[in-house]
Amino acid sequence: MSRNSGSAGTSRREILAAGAGALALILARPARATPESMAAAIKAFVGEAEVREGRVTLEIPPLVENGNSVPLTVKVDSPMTAQDYVKRIAVFNERNPQPNVALFYLNPRAGQALVSTRIRLGDSQNIVAIAQLSDGTFWSDKAELIVTLPACVES
């Protein structure tokens, strides 16, 4: 009886340990969210400048069925006057073969800083948009999304 309960105890401990391990794996996933390649690409874009969160709105669906064509809109809160405007908007991804997505050049004649395009996504991942303003500051927004059918699977 005591032996039985002892073995049952061990197996329960094992199950619990396995469960904890699986939970740790699930929890550990977001920890490796920023691969070095994206960080390097962002560094190439911003240089030594500080990137602050805010002013940029990245609109992208949180759940994507088809990664081959994902609508993306970047909006920056800026008056777009000759003194204060958005110069460049860059979009980066984490898990495509290349970290860069696109780099848009704007000027005050745009009237508002609003750009839309359609992109490819090879996996569920984080997308980052960074805007460079005319005063040299950088602002960013980030979106996490899930892709059920990634691009590049048909090959």
Add this chain to the structure above:
Amino acid sequence: MARALINVPAKAKRGEIIEIKALISHPMETGYRTGPDGALVPRDIINRFICTYNGVEIFSADLFPAIAANPFFSFTTTATESGRIAFRWIDDRGQAHLETAEIAVE
């Protein structure tokens, strides 16, 4: 080869912010796909897109393979004067294309 749909309002009031849309027919081959023979299909994407308004650049973009096939762009500009809005893009084969649209500003 490559065709495009350009959407520019035909008329606008002076100072109005107008939306410009462009949809270009292009495979945007990433260079990461293998063809039927198992060899990599060489990369062929539109790598640069430029929009000018009466000769002055109002928008441009550097593009990477992560842009979807048949790329679509939408952006805005201020209607300043009547004239021509021109769209130019260049792909990896060096092919350059030009599309234009007329706008009347009153």
